[in-house]
Amino acid sequence: MALKVFNTLGRKLEEFVPLNPPNVGVYVCGPTVYGHSHLGHAKSYVSFDAILRWLRYSGYNVRYIQNITDVGHMTENDEDAGEDKIIAEARRRGLHPAAVAESFTRSYFEDMDALSVLRPDISPRASGHIPEQIECARKLLEKGHAYEVNGSVYFDVSSFWKYGRLSGRSVEDMEAGARVEVNPEKRHPADFALWKRAEPGHIMRWPSPWGEGFPGWHLECSVMSQKYIGDTLDIHGGGIENQFPHHECEIAQGECTTGQPFCRYWLHNNMVTLNGQKMGKSLGNSVFLKDLFHTTEPLRDRDGNVLVEKSFEPAVIRHFILTSHYRAPLDFSNEALKAAEAGSYKLRDAVRELSRAARRAAQGPKVQGSQGPSTDAPRPLGPSAPRPLAAAPNATALEQCVASATSDAVRTALADISRRFSDAMNEDFNTAAAVATVFDFARQAGAWIRDGAPAGDLLAADTLMQALVGDVLGLRWQDTLGGAAAEAERNALIQILVDLRNDARKAKNFALSDQVRTRLATLGIELKDGPTGTTW
RNA sequence: GGUGGCGUGCCCGAGUGGACUAAGGGAGCGGAUUGCAAAUCCGCGAUUCAUGGGUUCGAAUCCCAUCGCCACCUCCA
Secondary structure: OOOEEEEOOOOEEEEOOOOEOOEEEEEEOOOEOOOOOEHHHHHHHHHHHHHHHHHHHOOOEEEEEEOEEOOOOEOOOOOOOOOEHHHHHHHHHOOOHHHHHHHHHHHHHHHHHHOOOOOOOEOOEHHHHHHHHHHHHHHHHHOOOEEEEOOEEEEOHHHOOOOOOOOOOOHHHHHHHOOOOOOOOOOOOOOEEEEEEOOOOOOOOEOOOOOOEEEOHHHHHHHHHHHHOOOOEEEEEEEHHHHHHHHHHHHHHHHHHHOOOOEEEEEEEOOEEEOOEEOOHHHOOOOEHHHHHHOOOOEEOOOOOEEEOOOOOHHHHHHHHHOOOOOOOEEEOHHHHHHHHHHHHHHHHHHHHHHHHHHHHOOOOOOOOOOOOOOOOOOOOOOOOOOOHHHOOOHHHHHHHHHOOOOHHHHHHHHHHHHHHHHHHHEOOOHHHHHHHHHHHHHHHHHHHHOOOOHHHHHHHHHHHHHHHHHHOOOOOOOOOOHHHHHHHHHHHHHHHHHHHHHHHHOOOHHHHHHHHHHHHHOOOOOEEEOOEEEO
């Protein structure tokens, strides 16, 4: 079945045909780095990560670009009256704006790494592409799509007939609905800034043909996507709230510069709500990912109401996000998260059990054919450890794996699972149906293990499971034994044995108590009975 | 006010004209297993898809109206 995607341009499912197969150029709007990432970022980037993984799994050679906005994104009201978000945060913290951007860029990648979101191939910074943006504005002026007023350059929306086509609105409608006082420099209220004159005291500023200033927010995305992908993108992704005006402006800039279609497929992901309510800074109910992953006490909103009772590991959050569709809104609540956690751990245990059973059946710790990443020992996630893309399994390799199953019944079952999974993902990346499929798979695999299926069956099943769950869905749970947690658990386990041994000593069951001491000693753990108790 | 979208069991959430006697997860109940638990396994659970009309041989799926919710029109993933 061919891959179909819902294209916002045209608002319907379309077969996905890249411009230059097998190459696919994907651009997704990245974060403005003026604060820590929250649940909204998680939904957006986990969704697109699943999309990227599926494209690669399907055999496409994907180049994935995601910008880091570190300049020019204005706060509230008309963009011309607002303030640069990063500069505002820098003033609050007493830092240089670039330091704020740097710090939150790191924070963003840290959170995304935790969620197993694969890093983009290129993460261009807006501030690193000032010359390119100036050049673009210059070209647009030259072609009559823009005009300069007092050191600022504005795009003239009346010069681009397609303006409004993506979001389905007309320039006339917008004029009628304008709520904000219009910047008198603009010829039309819908015109937007390509370059802004920097007022005295504005820190982030660059020289330009129009004097010192800084780029308008929309410009970076057109410029950087076209620089790294080409005139026409295959896929542009982003949040639905940016459909207008941001993406509309990108199209206008991109197409008026090159005369080529800017992007073939526009994918928009939906928003998250929290207990049925919009999540937002102004509502005081934002949930930041770092808090959600690590908190030791309930997270509360501004009024002290509990939003989330406890912490959840990143894989559980990812799992929850993947059980819904990227185009549908997703409601977070404590209850929903707990349910997702229970389900996710059930899947985790089944996946690990299959892995162990396959290894056992093959009678060796290291097993050929099970090269998939072991969920027992997740590969380290960190700045320098993105998945080597060349090693990622693809559909063809998986077919061979399925065919390698020993018995006809299992081979048929695996082929069926594989097909259901693919059909789901090919239908506009229906991760919810894909997750349902792997749950069914896990249940069947449990039966095979109990019925003593031959090694060939279990190995084939394990390889397929690792590929679907670990590589495509990207679910990598924390190892329950690791680092400080492992140390604490080890000590707790020894304490249990010590307590039982002391019970035995009190009951004068010295045979048993000595056995405990001897056997621990063989593990290098020496027990010492002192007046205040037993130590080791 | 304008534009776009959504409303599926106790909860989350797939399904968008006939294979729906509506997926999957959570919670619940019954059973198997168990010294007791946990885990696991099997089974049950929406005659119904916000409400009311309509189109159709046939609708959760299409159309209209009403109610509720969300997004965008001003920054937000």
